Amino acid sequence: MDVIRCLKDQRILKLFEKANKITLSEHGDIITLERAIFLSWWCEMGDCAFCYMSTQKPLIKDPKKARRNVNAILAEAEICKRIGWNIEFLSGGYKSFTTTEIKHIAKSIKDITGSPVWLNIGITKDLEEYGDEIEGITGAIETANPRLQEKLCPSKPINQIVEMLELAEELGFKKAITIILGVGETIEDLEHLFKLIDNLKLDRIIFYSLNPHKGTIFEDTPQPPSLYYAGIVAATRIKFPKIKIITGTWIDNLANIGPLILAGANGLTKFPLFKMFGTRYGKRVEEEVKWSGRKLKGTFTDHQKLLKGEADEKLKPFIKRYIDMCLKKSYTLTQ
Numbered sequence: 525m526d527v528i529r530c531l532k533d534q535r536i537l538k539l540f541e542k543a544n545k546i547t548l549s550e551h552g553d554i555i556t557l558e559r560a561i562f563l564s565w566w567c568e569m570g571d572c573a574f575c576y577m578s579t580q581k582p583l584i585k586d587p588k589k590a591r592r593n594v595n596a597i598l599a600e601a602e603i604c605k606r607i608g609w610n611i612e613f614l615s616g617g618y619k620s621f622t623t624t625e626i627k628h629i630a631k632s633i634k635d636i637t638g639s640p641v642w643l644n645i646g647i648t649k650d651l652e653e654y655g656d657e658i659e660g661i662t663g664a665i666e667t668a669n670p671r672l673q674e675k676l677c678p679s680k681p682i683n684q685i686v687e688m689l690e691l692a693e694e695l696g697f698k699k700a701i702t703i704i705l706g707v708g709e710t711i712e713d714l715e716h717l718f719k720l721i722d723n724l725k726l727d728r729i730i731f732y733s734l735n736p737h738k739g740t741i742f743e744d745t746p747q748p749p750s751l752y753y754a755g756i757v758a759a760t761r762i763k764f765p766k767i768k769i770i771t772g773t774w775i776d777n778l779a780n781i782g783p784l785i786l787a788g789a790n791g792l793t794k795f796p797l798f799k800m801f802g803t804r805y806g807k808r809v810e811e812e813v814k815w816s817g818r819k820l821k822g823t824f825t826d827h828q829k830l831l832k833g834e835a836d837e838k839l840k841p842f843i844k845r846y847i848d849m850c851l852k853k854s855y856t857l858t859q
């Protein structure tokens with residue numbers, strides 16, 4: 525099947541049908557909830573055209589000050605374990621934390637959740653130090669067309685990301701990339717994307733849709749159409765039956781979830797967990813998964829799960845803070 529042709533002709537249902545069959549036979553019917561845990565509120569690049577961080581960089585003078593308290597990071601991991609969410613990756617942190625510190629945090633998270641973590645910490649060659657606390661390395665390529673990528677992400681050249689992922693391969697780590705849709709790419713750019721997935725033998729791909737942040741060049745740009753987004757995911761699924769696909773959906777676009785699952789998504793991400801947990805929005809995510817004929821691993825609503833678990837004394841105040849955030853939200857919404 526020529527998926528690019530199919531997409532151009534907007535034969536989306538045909539793509540869905542095939543992608544859904546492939547997904548069920550290759551991956552089964554479980555859908556995961558994924559949480560990116562941020563290490564810092566700092567990015568050393570800070571100049572990607574679509575990114576919220578690019579609007580914040582002038583406000584943060586010292587990267588060390590943007591570090592999150594490590595206990596807050598670990599408390600988030602504990603919450604994820606309790607409610608059955610995966611940690612999508614540890615994000616940010618490069619130049620805020622040293623490699624040794626990031627390794628230590630990853631190890632502590634592995635001790636909590638029992639699983640190694642993915643990293644998405646920028647372009648780095650310092651991968652040798654990592655060991656079995658790390659599952660894989662994510663390259664935030666964002667868009668696969670090299671010319672567009674250069675324009676949108678001037679400080680993270682695609683070739684350097686590719687080199688990092690090649691090194692990750694040599695060291696035995698899994699590899700992933702992130703792609704944002706709706707930033708000016710064309711359907712033909714799928715050729716570039718498919719080549720990247722092929723050449724790098726990627727284990728997973730994370731798709732996001734543009735979130736038009738105020739203060740960026742995209743603030744008045746609409747988010748990509750739901751069937752375009754799902755169509756790209758379906759085309760990718762058909763071309764790469766085994767790859768894990770995670771798709772991001774913002775709270776204002778929850779209706780994307782059903783089509784994205786039918787298109788081949790294995791996991792869902794980009795939710796403001798503490799704002800949404802236990803609310804009708806969290807329930808909506810669960811319903812979207814159910815109506816796609818899938819089973820959700822983890823919960824977006826079960827307070828009992830949130831409350832159950834042991835933790836190190838120093839993490840307890842942070843865990844309590846996150847639980848309070850979840851409980852207050854659902855309390856407010858039931859008033």
Ligand code: SF4
Nearest residue numbers: 567570571572575577
């Ligand atoms: S997309 Fe990533 S690298 Fe680019 S400015 Fe945002 S946080 Fe930094």
